[in-house]
Amino acid sequence: MRSLPRRRPAAPVRDGDMLAALDLGSNSFHMVVAQRVLGQLRVVDRLRETVRMAEGLDGVGGMSPDVLQRALDCLSRFGQRIADIPPQHIRAVATNTVRQLRAPESFLLPAESALGHAIEVISGREEARLVYLGVAHAQPPREDQQRLVIDIGGGSTECIIGRGFVPLERESLQAGCIASTRRFFPNGRLSKKKWKDALTEITAEFQQFAAVYRSLGWDEAIGSSGTNKAIGEICTAMKLTKGAITAEALPQLRERLLQAERIEDIDLPGLSADRRPIIAGGVLVLEAVFTALGLQRLQVSKAALREGVLYDLLGRGGADDPREVSVHALMQRYGIDAAQAARVEATALQLFDQVAKEWKLGADDRLMLSRAARLHEIGLAIAHSSYHVHGAYILENSDIAGFSQQEQRVLAALVRCHRRNVPKTVFEPIPDRLLAGARQCAALLRLAVVLNRSQQTQDIPGLRLRAEGERLTLALDKRWLQARPLLRADLEGELTGMPGLGITLKLTVN
Structure with a gap:
């Protein structure tokens, strides 16, 4: 199967850049390719093929092999057209028919391989x-x-x-x-x-x-x-x-x-x-x-x-990203403590930047961690008890503008795993291409939450995190940590909690 190109860091779309948007509809597959010229989008190519994906639904969440093959053949042709366009300038979305599949991955895995690009499933x-x-x-x-x-x-x-x-x-x-x-x-x-x-x-x-x-x-x-x-x-x-x-x-x-x-x-x-x-x-x-x-x-x-999709692509990763607007709206709606969210976010991103190269984490992973950090306490609006479970449910089941269903599931998984035990099934709904990054970001969020449990406003001295494979080594200032026995106990608890993510943690002082 064709491996998907890894997304490079998000960057503003500049004049001369090419963009492509793909709509994998229930009747037809559409693709539009455009170039940004003097701040405007100029369409340079359009492709449309009648695939009739909805005809392949069998009523119990499956799809007939002939319709699946029809879709894959079309995506293979589309993939040839966009092969030279940078991955961060391409967005492919799937709609109603894929939403109805019992196991969407049965379509998405071969479809993404045929297209050579990730496909997002979006809500109605x-x-x-x-x-x-x-x-x-x-x-x-x-x-x-x-x-x-x-x-x-x-x-x-x-x-x-x-x-x-x-x-x-x-x-x-x-x-x-x-x-x-x-x-x-x-x-x-x-x-x-x-x-x-x-x-x-x-x-x-x-x-x-x-x-x-x-x-x-x-x-x-x-x-x-x-x-x-x-x-x-x-x-x-x-x-x-x-x-x-x-x-x-x-x-x-x-x-x-x-x-x-x-x-x-x-x-x-x-x-x-x-x-x-x-x-x-x-x-x-x-x-x-x-x-x-x-x-x-x-x-x-x-x-x-x-x-x-094409116009939405222009704003993603920048100040006009609709996902940022949605995160801000959720924080206001559920009364999230913005100061604490900012502290956790800052620590999480500091840790991220120290291990990103070793773990091969990208700009999209960093954005996801940032958003999860700001929303990790969203479940407190329901109850303090099991608030991480409540928060995950809200994020997975809400209609959140700008997010695909896969993105919402990753966001929900990070919030679900930021404290207490890590359920064995929590990452099952997440596509394989996002799985490693989701587990690693969940580990970083857990550490950031523990380090900011006291809600202190000072910087954390001597904070260093090193990654070697799936092993993390966290270093803290010795005197600072000795003055915080509760924090040390929480961190030692993570020595047994991290393995639920497939990651081990070692604590050192300097």
């Missing part, structure tokens, strides 16, 4: 954030107006209300063009009764948040991704509209579609053969959205998730 709400970011950048800037964005994918539909580049409300529902076609027309037969029953069911799902969205309101509604684009083209070909989708056009399109008794017989002007097998589910979902939200008109945008 994170997908919604990135979709909105892509659409917002493609529209004229209007800070005083709110937008509703509807993105119908193969496996899910995202609905977002935002202002400027900031999403205000994000929802993701398990209703996409492929999923809905398979769910409501499994044998390929169409009928008005089936359509009516399906429409009622899907509309009810959108009604869960329709009242909130209507109360917020919007000045314009925009549809993104292939389904909305295809429906807009059909409406234009039927001379119902001029590219947009309207409440008057949709019923006429639906009636024309239902003239066919079977999906393979659907005959709509402007409909490609590639889109025919899944258009029924797409129109069904869109009609439900119009009904639930009372939409009258939906413009169609050429931008979608892939453009959002």
Whole structure:
């Protein structure tokens, strides 16, 4: 299997740099390659292949071998295109279909090998954030107006209300063009009764948040991704509209579609053969959205998730990194002691810098440790008892903007392991490529927390940490340590606690 390139330290994107964003959707795989020119992104290449990943789901979290191979072949071709782009300027995200897999690694391991790059699995709400970011950048800037964005994918539909580049409300529902076609027309037969029953069911799902969205309101509604684009083209070909989708056009399109008794017989002007097998589910979902939200008109945008990933990539690792904004928001929401978090963070990063070369830890590992240090006490908002367990649960199960599911699991594991025993299963959900760094950063966080237990404000004199393989040697000033018998007892406790991470610790004085 192809080994993945190690990420180099994050650096600002400069003029002339190439970037690539990949969207591994439930229907199609997309890739967009762009170059930064005079501070703007200029698209230099686009690739799209119909993979229909959602068709491979077997209902119990598995994927058919033929669909898996189809996906891997596509990723291999994509990998050839981005082979010369620096890894830190590439981001590949997987969405609904991979989220539904019982064992995502069964797809991710061969997929990352085929692509030659790491693949992040993102939550539905994170997908919604990135979709909105892509659409917002493609529209004229209007800070005083709110937008509703509807993105119908193969496996899910995202609905977002935002202002400027900031999403205000994000929802993701398990209703996409492929999923809905398979769910409501499994044998390929169409009928008005089936359509009516399906429409009622899907509309009810959108009604869960329709009242909130209507109360917020919007000045314009925009549809993104292939389904909305295809429906807009059909409406234009039927001379119902001029590219947009309207409440008057949709019923006429639906009636024309239902003239066919079977999906393979659907005959709509402007409909490609590639889109025919899944258009029924797409129109069904869109009609439900119009009904639930009372939409009258939906413009169609050429931008979608892939453009959002591209623009998000510009800010990652810098001051505009959405993950930093999320960490700050979590600290405020859960009332984390910012001064203590800063002390633990400073010590953790001091230790990190002393062993990073020996352990081959990179910039992404340092950022993860920094964030875990700031959030390690988040569980105290629930209870002091087992607060590290509560904190891990919050971080793994919350929708945290900017983080992939894999990143959240690493963050949760670090917080879970920063005190007490280390469960044997805590690192099982973490991909192999992140496993060594996660264990090592967990050890560094444990030491930083112990060293700052007294919450003192002075620097720790003589603090030195040396790594030799999986062995750590911690050196402290002798007189300073002798004056702190409780700290010495805590550190000696770590001599038996560290092996749970596969790491041994030796304590010395100087």
